[in-house]
Amino acid sequence: MQRRIVINIMWRFMGGSFTRLTRCFSTSPRAVGWWENASPAAKDPITGVTEAFLADTNPHKINLGVGAYRDDEGKPIVLQCVRNAEAKIAGCEFLEANATEMASSLVEESVKLAYGEHARVLKEGRLAGLQALSGTGACRLFAELQRRFYPELPIYLPRPTWSNHHNVWRDAQVPQRTFQYYHPVSKGLNFAALVDDVKNAPDGSVFLLHPCAHNPTGVDPTEEQWRDISYLFKVKNHFPFFDMAYQGFASGDLDMDAQAIRIFLEDGHLIGCAQSFAKNMGLYGHRVGCVSVLCADAKQAVVVKSQMQQIARAMYGSPPVHGLLLVSTILSDPQTKSLWVKEVKVMANRIKRMRTALRENLEKLGSPLNWEHITNQVGMFCFSGLTPDHVDRLAREFHVYMTRDGRISMAGVTTSNVSYLADAIHEVTKHDEEALNICYTSH
Numbered sequence: 438m439q440r441r442i443v444i445n446i447m448w449r450f451m452g453g454s455f456t457r458l459t460r461c462f463s464t465s466p467r468a469v470g471w472w473e474n475a476s477p478a479a480k481d482p483i484t485g486v487t488e489a490f491l492a493d494t495n496p497h498k499i500n501l502g503v504g505a506y507r508d509d510e511g512k513p514i515v516l517q518c519v520r521n522a523e524a525k526i527a528g529c530e531f532l533e534a535n536a537t538e539m540a541s542s543l544v545e546e547s548v549k550l551a552y553g554e555h556a557r558v559l560k561e562g563r564l565a566g567l568q569a570l571s572g573t574g575a576c577r578l579f580a581e582l583q584r585r586f587y588p589e590l591p592i593y594l595p596r597p598t599w600s601n602h603h604n605v606w607r608d609a610q611v612p613q614r615t616f617q618y619y620h621p622v623s624k625g626l627n628f629a630a631l632v633d634d635v636k637n638a639p640d641g642s643v644f645l646l647h648p649c650a651h652n653p654t655g656v657d658p659t660e661e662q663w664r665d666i667s668y669l670f671k672v673k674n675h676f677p678f679f680d681m682a683y684q685g686f687a688s689g690d691l692d693m694d695a696q697a698i699r700i701f702l703e704d705g706h707l708i709g710c711a712q713s714f715a716k717n718m719g720l721y722g723h724r725v726g727c728v729s730v731l732c733a734d735a736k737q738a739v740v741v742k743s744q745m746q747q748i749a750r751a752m753y754g755s756p757p758v759h760g761l762l763l764v765s766t767i768l769s770d771p772q773t774k775s776l777w778v779k780e781v782k783v784m785a786n787r788i789k790r791m792r793t794a795l796r797e798n799l800e801k802l803g804s805p806l807n808w809e810h811i812t813n814q815v816g817m818f819c820f821s822g823l824t825p826d827h828v829d830r831l832a833r834e835f836h837v838y839m840t841r842d843g844r845i846s847m848a849g850v851t852t853s854n855v856s857y858l859a860d861a862i863h864e865v866t867k868h869d870e871e872a873l874n875i876c877y878t879s880h
């Protein structure tokens with residue numbers, strides 16, 4: 438009876454329409470045909486390593502996958518210069534006008550780090566620079582700029598390179614080529630092959646170069662080799678795009694680590710550059726970086742900057758302010774900057790000490806293998822030569838985690854875990870000399 442009354446009320450409410458009334462009682466039809474052709478995207482290799490590490494309950498576990506700095510207790514750090522900058526900017530991050538000013542100062546100070554404090558091109562106004570979402574965002578902005586103006590030109594990436602380079606230029610729809618870089622037997626630079634590939638690329642190609650602390654190999658060209666590369670680029674009219682994510686981590690000295698860029702600058706190249714403060718300021722989560730393009734003259738720089746601004750505006754609007762304020766405060770205050778310079782050196786030196794300790798421990802154990810490359814390579818990573826099988830055994834039997842290309846993040850090595858790590862590496866490699874000459878793809 439009650440039900441009949443309810444239906445009656447609804448019938449009247451629906452204006453006497455039978456169709457509308459029955460729709461009320463049936464479940465709404467499910468929308469179909471959306472996203473059906475989407476399959477799961479490949480997992481980022483580093484995420485997989487982190488997940489496996491977190492799931493492991495063994496107290497001796499070591500994470501050598503992470504690409505960010507850790508102190509000698511394996512902990513992430515907040516630099517004192519960052520603490521000082523935090524105190525200085527307390528309460529001012531919502532001042533929009535101030536943020537615009539700070540963004541200009543961030544770019545001004547960043548390009549000084551890359552091209553040199555007194556570089557003439559700064560005074561000439563030939564640099565088109567923009568704050569970017571850390572190093573990744575800087576690469577993406579440049580990739581978009583490349584596609585906008587040179588859609589037919591591929592990007593030449595070193596083989597191997599940071600795996601996300603492939604993703605960034607793929608998503609910007611820029612065709613990709615690679616050039617030879619690493620020599621798996623010497624575990625150093627394959628300079629002759631690199632030179633061949635640079636020579637054989639069509640004139641006027643775009644190349645991505647890691648100016649220091651190459652990820653994942655830890656192998657950088659020498660000063661002389663950089664000079665030769667720069668000369669060749671000049672002859673071929675290639676465009677160098679430097680991705681500098683680890684300035685200071687190779688030598689401990691910010692200027693020394695920018696040497697490749699300075700050489701190209703001296704030789705009169707036009708240059709692109711991505712900079713990140715994720716590692717050398719320990720600001721990974723704040724996503725602060727800079728992208729710059731050295732142009733032919735100031736007029737061109739204004740044009741190029743306006744194009745990059747338009748690209749950024751359509752992709753993410755504008756970057757967050759807090760990290761910007763931190764970095765620009767550190768870089769523009771001489772005292773805080775000199776503290777940062779010292780802290781970069783401390784981080785780089787700790788990594789160098791861990792390289793020495795790991796190599797010495799392996800040698801003391803009587804390893805039949807040559808581990809010189811651990812101390813020859815520089816920066817955050819050691820391209821160990823460990824095979825995917827070794828890496829799997831290290832995880833399974835020793836709770837030591839790294840990417841399957843055998844890349845060791847030296848930041849994960851500490852005074853207290855280095856001998857355990859050496860023992861583990863020795864155990865999985867001592868009968869497998871041959872496998873250590875295999876070439877791997879990178880992550």
Ligand SMILES: Cc1ncc(COP(=O)(O)O)c(C=O)c1O
Nearest residue numbers: 504571572573599652682713715
């Ligand atoms: C070579 C290289 N470029 C760029 C990046 C991106 O760094 P960010 O965290 O600043 O985006 C990384 C980070 O791993 C890198 O290794």
